[in-house]
Amino acid sequence: MTPEAGRVQEIEAALTAVRERLHAACEAAGRHDDVMLLPVTKFFPASDVEILYRLGCREFGESREQEATAKAAELHETFADAPAKWHMIGHLQRNKARAVARWAHSIHSVDSDRLVDALQKAVRRAHDDGDRTTPLNVLIQVSLDGDVHRGGVERADLAALADHVASRHDLSFAGLMAVPPLGADPDAAFADLAQLHRDILADHPGATQLSAGMTSDLESAVRHGSTCVRVGTAILGSRPIASPVQTTDHSSHN
Numbered sequence: 001m002t003p004e005a006g007r008v009q010e011i012e013a014a015l016t017a018v019r020e021r022l023h024a025a026c027e028a029a030g031r032h033d034d035v036m037l038l039p040v041t042k043f044f045p046a047s048d049v050e051i052l053y054r055l056g057c058r059e060f061g062e063s064r065e066q067e068a069t070a071k072a073a074e075l076h077e078t079f080a081d082a083p084a085k086w087h088m089i090g091h092l093q094r095n096k097a098r099a100v101a102r103w104a105h106s107i108h109s110v111d112s113d114r115l116v117d118a119l120q121k122a123v124r125r126a127h128d129d130g131d132r133t134t135p136l137n138v139l140i141q142v143s144l145d146g147d148v149h150r151g152g153v154e155r156a157d158l159a160a161l162a163d164h165v166a167s168r169h170d171l172s173f174a175g176l177m178a179v180p181p182l183g184a185d186p187d188a189a190f191a192d193l194a195q196l197h198r199d200i201l202a203d204h205p206g207a208t209q210l211s212a213g214m215t216s217d218l219e220s221a222v223r224h225g226s227t228c229v230r231v232g233t234a235i236l237g238s239r240p241i242a243s244p245v246q247t248t249d250h251s252s253h254n
């Protein structure tokens with residue numbers, strides 16, 4: 001067996017197992033498979049993304065701008081017949097908005113007014129340059145414990161930021177995202193997030209997406225209304241270098 005065939009088998013088995021796990025989580029929560037599985041491909045090569053694509057995946061999550069921009073370019077031809085959607089799920093610096101606006105379908109990690117303005121400008125420009133035709137789907141990342149160094153807007157500023165996103169013509173306010181605080185009970189964290197989401201929905205009924213749950217806690221997230229679980233490790237294995245969920249680049253925080 002070639003190394004590539006081995007990798008295909010490995011990924012196929014893991015993907016099947018995660019799909020079954022998600023299905024079981026939906027059943028247990030009395031839901032009807034209405035949760036999207038977003039494979040997170042950061043730190044893994046474009047060849048792994050291509051394997052997932054051949055296995056039927058059409059949406060992928062990435063968290064580092066340079067790596068994602070390169071992968072999106074590398075796979076552009078491969079995805080020509082059935083276009084795939086890229087989701088930026090990690091912290092984004094304003095000066096990277098232009099690159100992301102050219103390949104991202106969605107961004108899950110918007111947490112400041114200044115980033116909103118940079119994205120609006122970047123998406124407009126990408127439209128004008130013929131690089132995209134659709135608005136950018138925006139999810140606001142909420143910091144559940146107020147530790148904004150891990151990314152996310154503080155809850156006190158959430159409503160105003162949501163209004164700001166909704167006011168921008170080339171951005172479509174799609175919902176909320178959060179990562180449970182380190183060491184927190186995921187059920188408590190996701191219940192808290194679900195309440196914040198209900199509050200936001202009262203003012204923004206179109207913001208129906210709730211991006212919550214990863215390899216370790218997807219069942220809990222599904223119980224609390226997640227519409228999208230972002231799963232890396234359970235599908236592709238351990239990442240090559242230690243990368244705790246890291247949504248903020250400390251070296252260059254804007």
Ligand SMILES: *Cc1c(COP(=O)(O)O)cnc(C)c1O
Pocket residue numbers: 040042063089090179214215216230231232233234245246247
């Ligand atoms: C890396 C990452 C994930 C995937 O985490 P796993 O534990 O590997 O499933 C999910 N969300 C964000 C924001 C990430 O950066």
